[in-house]
Amino acid sequence: MTTRIHIIGVAGAGMSGLARLLAGQGFVVSGCDVHAGSTLDDLAEAGITVFAEHDSNHVENIDLLLWSPAISADHPERTRAGEVGVSTLDRASMLAQLGHEHELIGVTGTHGKTTATSMLAWIMHESGRDAGWLLGAEIRGLGPNGRFGPDGLLVEVDESYGTFSLVAPAALALLNIEPDHLDYYGNLQALETAFQELTQRTTGPVVYLRTDPGARRVGDALDGAISVGVGGDWAIENVELSRRAAHFELVSKSTTMKLSLQVPGRHNVSNAAVVAVLAHALGVSESAIASGLSKFQGAPRRFEFRGSYQGVDVYEDYAHLPGEIAATLDAARDAGYERVGVVFQPHRITRTLSLAQELADSLVDASWIIVTDIYDAGEENPEKITGALVATPLSSAHGQVSYIENIDQVWAALSTQSPVDAIFFLGAGDISTVIPELDPQ
Numbered sequence: 001m002t003t004r005i006h007i008i009g010v011a012g013a014g015m016s017g018l019a020r021l022l023a024g025q026g027f028v029v030s031g032c033d034v035h036a037g038s039t040l041d042d043l044a045e046a047g048i049t050v051f052a053e054h055d056s057n058h059v060e061n062i063d064l065l066l067w068s069p070a071i072s073a074d075h076p077e078r079t080r081a082g083e084v085g086v087s088t089l090d091r092a093s094m095l096a097q098l099g100h101e102h103e104l105i106g107v108t109g110t111h112g113k114t115t116a117t118s119m120l121a122w123i124m125h126e127s128g129r130d131a132g133w134l135l136g137a138e139i140r141g142l143g144p145n146g147r148f149g150p151d152g153l154l155v156e157v158d159e160s161y162g163t164f165s166l167v168a169p170a171a172l173a174l175l176n177i178e179p180d181h182l183d184y185y186g187n188l189q190a191l192e193t194a195f196q197e198l199t200q201r202t203t204g205p206v207v208y209l210r211t212d213p214g215a216r217r218v219g220d221a222l223d224g225a226i227s228v229g230v231g232g233d234w235a236i237e238n239v240e241l242s243r244r245a246a247h248f249e250l251v252s253k254s255t256t257m258k259l260s261l262q263v264p265g266r267h268n269v270s271n272a273a274v275v276a277v278l279a280h281a282l283g284v285s286e287s288a289i290a291s292g293l294s295k296f297q298g299a300p301r302r303f304e305f306r307g308s309y310q311g312v313d314v315y316e317d318y319a320h321l322p323g324e325i326a327a328t329l330d331a332a333r334d335a336g337y338e339r340v341g342v343v344f345q346p347h348r349i350t351r352t353l354s355l356a357q358e359l360a361d362s363l364v365d366a367s368w369i370i371v372t373d374i375y376d377a378g379e380e381n382p383e384k385i386t387g388a389l390v391a392t393p394l395s396s397a398h399g400q401v402s403y404i405e406n407i408d409q410v411w412a413a414l415s416t417q418s419p420v421d422a423i424f425f426l427g428a429g430d431i432s433t434v435i436p437e438l439d440p441q
Helices: 013-024 039-045 076-084 091-101 113-127 188-201 213-220 266-281 286-295 322-334 349-363 388-397 407-414
Strands: 004-008 028-032 049-051 064-067 087-090 104-108 131-134 146-150 153-157 171-174 206-209 226-228 235-241 246-251 256-261 304-309 312-317 340-344 368-371 401-403 422-426
Touching: 004 013, 004 076, 013 028, 013 039, 013 091, 013 131, 013 146, 039 049, 064 076, 064 091, 076 087, 087 091, 091 153, 104 113, 104 188, 113 131, 113 153, 113 266, 113 286, 171 188, 171 213, 171 266, 188 213, 206 213, 206 266, 213 226, 226 266, 235 266, 246 266, 256 266, 256 286, 266 286, 266 322, 312 322, 322 340, 322 349, 322 422, 340 349, 340 407, 349 388, 368 388, 368 407, 388 401
Parallel strands: 004 028, 004 064, 028 049, 064 087, 104 153, 104 171, 131 153, 171 206, 206 226, 312 422, 340 368, 340 422, 368 401
Antiparallel strands: 131 146, 235 246, 246 256, 304 312
């Protein structure tokens, strides 16, 4: 008899991919979500039964209930499952279960995971391996955010809310570690310890970026880990960057790989280098690595060109942590944009409270900055803080900073700014919804 699985919060980036993966394995999958957008329609087209509301009746006649980290313990469907004896698993436990059933190849770090996992999927595709994947966005040119394949499972291993605490990968790429989710971990040391424990649970090769301080501290402490970057086992050399591409070499004691990307930025070079070395350690040929990276088309909302506004290039980027923002602005400069304007939407109340000064510091090199109110992602805001928490310290170090309370005011605010070469809309919330259909370049 086929196992019937129901997912609460199925429209979320992680849970929707999990629904697709499980359906691809042959399970009968259903799910519900009240914050759905078009995702429920997409899942329905994939053969998954979906509901746009929560209802305790959804757990009748199912075998397993899954839920996202955002679902509370007193949710009516979780409560009903307990009453009728339905088995339940949270996302962390489900990922651990997947690791028991599949060769799980993980990509982790506080940012860059979606991009790097997508790169790795392209590499595996070009190698001829029919791998599955689970990540937070579609893989352009390959498919949606979740897919079953018999030749292993590529997973974006997420640190939020301890989601990766039970995962034991067969191989792991560690990109970076910077302060995030401190409402859960408490401090950076505890966060790094969690990453350290993840590397220790990994049964096969661990590859880490030595030029990132957090990743270096964790990776250097692990016997046998493979390091990438200055002073590491693999060096990144002869980097050439342009507005739409990047070229570089990966050099070890025994070989040199010449690699190219269709996306710009040193951060993308770093991401590509780590997953290339991991693939090499897993026995993928250098030709497949080069071919896969050359065909990677970029991840959605990552340095994504949206068109031209009054002759100015407009980009959207998911960057919402200080390191991500700095990397995006560095990539813009490497691409030849001398004057860059930024519209930034802070993401989450807890993150803004803990990182307000760091966020301000990461934005200070832009020509001008418009800061919007915070996208709270459902978090409570008892102190009634606003995006001014970022804009105020930024204003003291920068002459052209504006704070607006509503994202609908963005374009009116843009009309008063000085000329720039490019405008970047940054944030992990809904800031992209205000970008209209722009003229193509």
